[in-house]
Amino acid sequence: MKTGLFLTAIAIAASTSFAQKHSGTPQESVDYKAFGAPITKAVPDQQIAAALKAVSSDRLKANIARLVDFSNRSTISSTETDLKPGTGVLAAADWIKSQFELYSRDCGGCLEVHVDEFIEEPQQAGLGGSRPRILKPTPLRNVYAILRGTDPAASKRMYLVTGHYDTRETDVMDTHSFAPGANDDSSGTAVSMESARVLSKYKFPATIVFVAVAGEEQGLNGSHHLSLLAKKEGWQLEGVLNNDIVGGDTTPGETLQNKSFVRIFSQGILPSAPIEQIRQMLTLGMDNDSPSRELAREVLDADRTYFSSKAMGKSASIAPNFAGVMELRLDRYLRGGDHKSFSDEGFPAVRFTEWRENYDHQHQHVRIENGKEYGDLLKFDDFNYIANVARLNMATLATLANSPGIPQNVRVVTSNLDNRTILKWSAPSAFSAAAHYQIVWRETASTDWQYAVNADGLKDQLKMVDSEFAATLPVSKDNVYFGIRACDAASHCSAAVAPIPERTATPARKQ
Structure with a gap:
């Protein structure tokens, strides 16, 4: 078994056990599992x-x-x-x-x-x-x-x-x-x-x-x-x-x-x-x-x-x-x-x-x-x-x-006490073609990324103000670590960038 997948399996088993023993609810009700999906392998580039x-x-x-x-x-x-x-x-x-x-x-x-x-x-x-x-x-x-x-x-x-x-x-x-x-x-x-x-x-x-x-x-x-x-x-x-x-x-x-x-x-x-x-x-x-x-x-x-x-x-x-x-x-x-x-x-x-x-x-x-x-x-x-x-x-x-290179100025809004997460970022600094963004996260006890969602599919949850993206996720920032990756159309992705805290939230207009 691959090591990364092995560690992921352990983490999922542990969190499942926690959900079943301590809350009596199915694991799907845990927000970081209910939203997004387990991270998948990229499609291999034949070249x-x-x-x-x-x-x-x-x-x-x-x-x-x-x-x-x-x-x-x-x-x-x-x-x-x-x-x-x-x-x-x-x-x-x-x-x-x-x-x-x-x-x-x-x-x-x-x-x-x-x-x-x-x-x-x-x-x-x-x-x-x-x-x-x-x-x-x-x-x-x-x-x-x-x-x-x-x-x-x-x-x-x-x-x-x-x-x-x-x-x-x-x-x-x-x-x-x-x-x-x-x-x-x-x-x-x-x-x-x-x-x-x-x-x-x-x-x-x-x-x-x-x-x-x-x-x-x-x-x-x-x-x-x-x-x-x-x-x-x-x-x-x-x-x-x-x-x-x-x-x-x-x-x-x-x-x-x-x-x-x-x-x-x-x-x-x-x-x-x-x-x-x-x-x-x-x-x-x-x-x-x-x-x-x-x-x-x-x-x-x-x-x-x-x-x-x-x-x-x-x-x-x-x-x-x-x-x-x-x-x-x-x-x-x-x-x-x-x-x-x-x-x-x-x-x-x-x-x-x-x-x-x-x-x-x-x-x-x-x-x-x-x-x-x-x-x-x-x-x-x-x-x-x-x-x-x-x-x-x-x-x-x-x-x-x-890949398009790493996203820039990645932040997480920490102005309010709530259970959602607002992530902000700007486009990579050196890329000519269009970039797509993947939001990844993992449980705090996990080593590698476990879950992901493509920002393009967030629709009303994705805003843009002055060339800056802002995505809102129904996942508590306190229970996971987030990252943003930039990918091209062929699924070549950059390394993720972890967000730094931002205390001031700015209104965002719909893209």
């Missing part, structure tokens, strides 16, 4: 489905094997002069760039290939006296390719997929020992590269950016620099998908690894947000409705659409036993990832990571010790699993790039 089927596990394996051949891709190896020719982080960057250029030639020059090269200055000792990981000025290179959107307005919106191509040994300062990084993070880099190879053959209204960053193991340096560059250049980034450790570690004898799941981590409340905003979100219980959490829900929506056995017919299903699992935390304990750099700058960002990591195959010197094999070796990667992770990334990217 996106074709793209997902074009993902090649053999190509992923070949790219990961080539990255492993660079021996040690430590970020600080860029300053070494005695490396064997064709090895090290700079040689790897050159090769990744050449692959992006090859993909671009295959699509008639559709990709703009860039190298974000900069000098990372020496670090200071961290909290608790942790040693710095960059001791002298060090060249870093982020490599990225841009597939520009075809719509003059929508092309301003950007969606980014990334992985880090640097590796590390047990000693993070070791620049010469074999540090293959087949899983951490050749797997994520290969997902970004395969996404570029396949999606560059198609056209989308909005812009997609394919990235491989350096410096992750030295302190998220590459992603930090690229996120600042995106901020400085005014990139309208509405979604960042970071893939780090998505190799589906395959260790003989391991019984708790699960190849059906990939974890989706995301930031809740930003610590850097204004304190009044933080207090408001905590008071309203909106810590799970940050833009990054909404992006994670969009990943689950793409999962339901393209990976369910019922999505395209059982015989046509791409991966019926594969599901994203939403993790309500920024990252794992004691760990960090490049999505944090983008999240810190206010961009919605998530991290994909395999279900169960094997720490004997991460950050380890390659060796056999007491009969146990250590090291991040190619033999422990599952390339079919990585292919499914790539497909889920691509389904999300393609859906978002086809």
